[in-house]
Amino acid sequence: MEKEFSLSNDKVMINFTVKYCETMEKLLESYGFKRVVYSYLEKIQKRKTNIYKYINDSFPNSTIDEITENLISLFKLLTIEKTTEVIKLNNKYEKILMKKENFIDLIEDLYKYWRKLERYTILHSSKVNEGEGYESVSFVEANKNFSKLVLNTYRRIEEHVLEYKPTVYRQLSAGGNASIVVKKNNWDIPKEYEMLKNIPFITSMLLNTPFITYPKKNTRKGYFEEVYKNPLENADVNNDHFFCYPAKVGKFLAYIYFHRDFMSHGITLCNLFEMAKEEEYMGAKPDIIYVFGARDNDTKVKTVFYDDNKNNIMLGYVSHGDEIDYFGYMKKMILTLHNVLMIKKGNLPIHGAMVNIVMKNGKSANVIIMGDSGAGKSESLEAFRALSEDYISDMTIVFDDMGTLKLNENGKPLAYGTEIGAFVRLDDLDQGYAFKEIDRSIFMNPDKINARLVMPVATYKEIIKGYPVDLFLYANNYEDVKEGESEIEYFNSPEEAIKVFRSGARMAKGTTSETGLVESYFANPFGPHQKQEETDKLLNLYFNNMFERGVKVGQIKTCLGIPGKEKEGPKNAAIKLFDIIKSL
Numbered sequence: 347m348e349k350e351f352s353l354s355n356d357k358v359m360i361n362f363t364v365k366y367c368e369t370m371e372k373l374l375e376s377y378g379f380k381r382v383v384y385s386y387l388e389k390i391q392k393r394k395t396n397i398y399k400y401i402n403d404s405f406p407n408s409t410i411d412e413i414t415e416n417l418i419s420l421f422k423l424l425t426i427e428k429t430t431e432v433i434k435l436n437n438k439y440e441k442i443l444m445k446k447e448n449f450i451d452l453i454e455d456l457y458k459y460w461r462k463l464e465r466y467t468i469l470h471s472s473k474v475n476e477g478e479g480y481e482s483v484s485f486v487e488a489n490k491n492f493s494k495l496v497l498n499t500y501r502r503i504e505e506h507v508l509e510y511k512p513t514v515y516r517q518l519s520a521g522g523n524a525s526i527v528v529k530k531n532n533w534d535i536p537k538e539y540e541m542l543k544n545i546p547f548i549t550s551m552l553l554n555t556p557f558i559t560y561p562k563k564n565t566r567k568g569y570f571e572e573v574y575k576n577p578l579e580n581a582d583v584n585n586d587h588f589f590c591y592p593a594k595v596g597k598f599l600a601y602i603y604f605h606r607d608f609m610s611h612g613i614t615l616c617n618l619f620e621m622a623k624e625e626e627y628m629g630a631k632p633d634i635i636y637v638f639g640a641r642d643n644d645t646k647v648k649t650v651f652y653d654d655n656k657n658n659i660m661l662g663y664v665s666h667g668d669e670i671d672y673f674g675y676m677k678k679m680i681l682t683l684h685n686v687l688m689i690k691k692g693n694l695p696i697h698g699a700m701v702n703i704v705m706k707n708g709k710s711a712n713v714i715i716m717g718d719s720g721a722g723k724s725e726s727l728e729a730f731r732a733l734s735e736d737y738i739s740d741m742t743i744v745f746d747d748m749g750t751l752k753l754n755e756n757g758k759p760l761a762y763g764t765e766i767g768a769f770v771r772l773d774d775l776d777q778g779y780a781f782k783e784i785d786r787s788i789f790m791n792p793d794k795i796n797a798r799l800v801m802p803v804a805t806y807k808e809i810i811k812g813y814p815v816d817l818f819l820y821a822n823n824y825e826d827v828k829e830g831e832s833e834i835e836y837f838n839s840p841e842e843a844i845k846v847f848r849s850g851a852r853m854a855k856g857t858t859s860e861t862g863l864v865e866s867y868f869a870n871p872f873g874p875h876q877k878q879e880e881t882d883k884l885l886n887l888y889f890n891n892m893f894e895r896g897v898k899v900g901q902i903k904t905c906l907g908i909p910g911k912e913k914e915g916p917k918n919a920a921i922k923l924f925d926i927i928k929s930l
Contacts, residue, residue, distance in 0.1 A: 818897055
């Protein structure tokens with residue numbers, strides 16, 4: 347981003363490298379402030395609000411440009427003088443200032459409009475303009491001071507209008523919701539990817555939590571399709587509108603390029619995938635490249651991936667459009683690229699959750715619960731957490747959504763994670779838990795069905811450690827537990843187990859566009875579905891291996907799809923699992 351300020355799609359980008367305001371005067375004179383006031387006036391004019399009628403009456407026969415200039419000049423005077431003195435200095439402001447309550451409503455409404463925008467501040471660490479920009483080494487302090495400046499400017503103006511100080515102050519974050527430091531990465535980029543060459547890489551990130559976003563969509567639909575021609579050939583990638591998040595997805599290095607219109611999704615990556623350090627990616631060729639939000643000539647939005655054998659890169663591509671404004675399209679494509687790579691290497695991707703549980707009696711087990719969206723894997727982890735005080739002495743999450751089984755040098759299956767965070771439905775968490783985690787969480791559409799929370803749950807060191815598997819369970823959310831039955835049942839043979847795991851049956855819960863009892867190949871639409879022939883061979887290999895080595899393979903009835911048992915079902919299943927571990 348080369349401009350000092352941009353406002354697009356309700357997202358504000360402030361480039362501290364080009365322009366950094368340190369005084370109220372500089373803030374009010376800045377292009378960014380003018381742009382915000384103009385945008386606000388456009389909005390209230392379109393809605394014909396009472397505040398706009400009041401402004402229009404105060405500055406009759408004026409254009410929005412003229413009203414913008416008048417308001418900014420007035421705000422500048424009000425940072426210095428009270429209303430009575432301002433009127434003496436310039437009587438053209440008498441009409442607007444005489445209705446003090448209306449003017450306070452205007453200030454509050456403009457401030458509210460500013461705070462509802464998604465606000466991002468950016469620093470280019472390698473190029474700081476003398477006298478105007480801010481040193482990258484102090485970017486945390488820069489954001490703190492900028493937020494303080496905006497808040498103090500708002501308060502000063504309001505106090506000078508009221509002509510007294512309020513008795514209650516609310517210390518809200520008034521600057522950036524998130525801040526990034528970016529830098530160019532000069533790696534030996536293949537010619538097929540040269541359009542990505544000058545896109546800056548994120549090296550540091552600052553979040554003001556809770557970070558709340560409102561994407562246009564709340565569910566994901568369909569599959570990511572494999573194509574056999576590089577989709578970037580016909581893509582339009584404006585380097586000034588893109589950023590790159592260098593991620594460690596499992597043990598793979600991924601370069602995730604995203605358009606600024608989907609900035610909130612790019613920022614959210616920090617709570618889900620470990621950010622690679624500069625020394626880990628500078629000059630390095632990635633295993634995965636993902637381009638999210640590029641434009642092309644097709645009217646239909648693309649969600650595709652391409653196995654670039656020539657350059658040994660797994661490429662994901664999702665084109666620009668409101669239809670993909672949902673974090674699931676960001677996260678799940680990355681996991682698809684990871685999983686297809688894993689299948690090529692002879693490893694088995696698992697769509698599920700894995701936890702290392704240590705009971706209070708000292709017994710422990712490494713448990714995988716596998717299932718597609720809404721089957722109950724994350725809900726089971728939540729039940730474990732809720733019951734931990736009574737049953738568990740220690741619990742380590744290895745993965746919350748996607749993991750991989752690999753055979754070690756002795757042919758023993760070990761499990762690895764891909765993510766350090768969890769992307770979970772707010773409805774599936776204990777009511778108070780989301781509030782306890784509010785200081786480090788990212789919320790998405792918290793007022794809607796399928797509202798989501800993204801929060802860190804594991805360390806990168808833990809997810810790549812490699813854990814042996816003791817119990818491997820399929821999350822059955824559609825069958826009730828009848829009297830006399832157990833919530834956990836074991837399979838007698840690899841063939842019996844593969845039949846259930848491969849069918850991937852579940853009662854859809856609204857996390858995707860599906861409804862009712864549905865099936866998905868190996869409960870994993872992200873890689874195995876696209877590579878079924880290769881995955882079938884791996885299923886036979888790994889399930890036979892687990893039965894030979896005494897891994898307990900079965901199903902756990904979470905009852906998540908049974909009306910009225912959404913909370914009780916996972917809890918009862920968790921208690922049964924604890925009883926099993928205690929007796930191991």
